[in-house]
Amino acid sequence: KQEVTQIPAALSVPEGENLVLNCSFTDSAIYNLQWFRQDPGKGLTSLLLIQSSQREQTSGRLNASLDKSSGRSTLYIAASQPGDSATYLCAVPDSGGGADGLTFGKGTHLIIQP
Amino acid sequence: DTAVSQTPKYLVTQMGNDKSIKCEQNLGHDTMYWYKQDSKKFLKIMFSYNNKELIINETVPNRFSPKSPDKAHLNLHINSLELGDSAVYFCASSQVLRGGSPLHFGNGTRLTVT
Numbered sequence: 029k030q031e032v033t034q035i036p037a038a039l040s041v042p043e044g045e046n047l048v049l050n051c052s053f054t055d056s057a058i059y060n061l062q063w064f065r066q067d068p069g070k071g072l073t074s075l076l077l078i079q080s081s082q083r084e085q086t087s088g089r090l091n092a093s094l095d096k097s098s099g100r101s102t103l104y105i106a107a108s109q110p111g112d113s114a115t116y117l118c119a120v121p122d123s124g125g126g127a128d129g130l131t132f133g134k135g136t137h138l139i140i141q142p
Numbered sequence: 143d144t145a146v147s148q149t150p151k152y153l154v155t156q157m158g159n160d161k162s163i164k165c166e167q168n169l170g171h172d173t174m175y176w177y178k179q180d181s182k183k184f185l186k187i188m189f190s191y192n193n194k195e196l197i198i199n200e201t202v203p204n205r206f207s208p209k210s211p212d213k214a215h216l217n218l219h220i221n222s223l224e225l226g227d228s229a230v231y232f233c234a235s236s237q238v239l240r241g242g243s244p245l246h247f248g249n250g251t252r253l254t255v256t
Contacts, residue, residue, distance in 0.1 A: 062244060071146070071232060071247035072185075115183070119245075122187070122198075129175055129187035129198050130245060 030055045034118060034133035042141050043110055049103040049136045051118035056099045062130065063092050063103050064117045072117065076103070108140045145169050148233045148248035155223055156256055163218045163251045165233030173197070174216035175234040175245070176208060185232070191216050223255045 031054045041047055051061070060079045064072040076085045076092040078101070084093040091104040101118055115137045119130035148165040155161050167174060175198075176188040190198040194210045205221045220227060233248040 064247075069250075071249040072234075072245075074244040074246065077244045117185070119185075129177075129190050131187075132185040134182070134184055 030058075030120060030122060030131045032118060032120060032131050032133040034116075034136050036136055037134065038137040038139075040139040040141060041108060043108060045108050046104065046106050047108055047138075049105070049116050049118075049138070051101040051103070051133055053099045053101075053120050053131075055120075056096050058096065058120045060121065061092075061094055061101050062119050063090075063101075064119065066115045066117060066135070075116075105138075110140045110142045113138055113140045146233055146235055146246050146248040148231075148251055150251060151249065152252050152254075154254045154256065157223055157225060159223050160219070160221045161223060161253070162220070163231055163233075163253075165216050165218070165248060167214055167233075167235040167246070169235055169237070169246060170214075171235040171237045171246070172213065173236050174210065174213075175236075176216065176218050177232040177234060177247075179230040179232060179250070181229070188231075189216075189218075220253075223253075225255050228253055228255045 033052045035050045062077045063075045066072045078085045078094040089106040094101045115135040117132050117135040119132045122129050146167045173192045175190045177185050179185045188202045189208045191210045207219045209217045230250045230252050232250045234245045236245045237243045
């Protein structure tokens with residue numbers, strides 16, 4: 029059964045720093061990997077989806093990489109801002125990439141200090 | 143316009159009651175989901191429906207019954223509520239494509255059972 033682990037569980041850095049969030053998964057036979065952002069009391073916002081054939085995806089100051097063979101993904105945030113403070117979750121499909129839902133990590137709680 | 147909307151946002155009720163949470167998506171997606179986020183913020187899938195047909199039913203008590211009247215709606219009915227049902231419930235949708243597609247989440251319903 030797929031298991032997703034995120035390190036660190038919490039991170040606090042000064043504004044302006046570049047930072048990396050880590051995600052690992054036990055079953056490398058995935059179709060894709062998604063990174064989400066969750067703000068307190070809110071739903072989840074999809075940030076990036078990397079297909080299994082891709083090695084990375086970029087959106088603005090965010091860059092996500094995927095190494096299927098080692099079962100790892102990283103989310104790189106450049107020039108962090110206080111508005112980036114949130115919980116970041118990674119998730120992979122349970123199987124087949126179809127309607128089988130996602131397995132989530134427990135998230136990294138990120139605080140950007142002004 | 144909200145893509146995935148769920149109501150109510152907050153639901154406080156007593157043990158033993160029956161309650162429903164409604165979810166609607168206007169994205170034209172084929173698949174809808176219910177996720178439960180527990181007190182430790184861990185997200186876990188409960189159900190998924192594809193074109194009104196049940197695809198996933200994880201180990202959820204049969205007191206939980208999803209109902210999909212059409213592709214755009216997936217409601218969650220809970221009978222005989224228990225204290226342990228207190229959690230945040232998220233509805234989500236996706237367009238099922240080979241290789242997966244991003245999930246879009248609602249803002250959640252915080253259920254408190256007293």
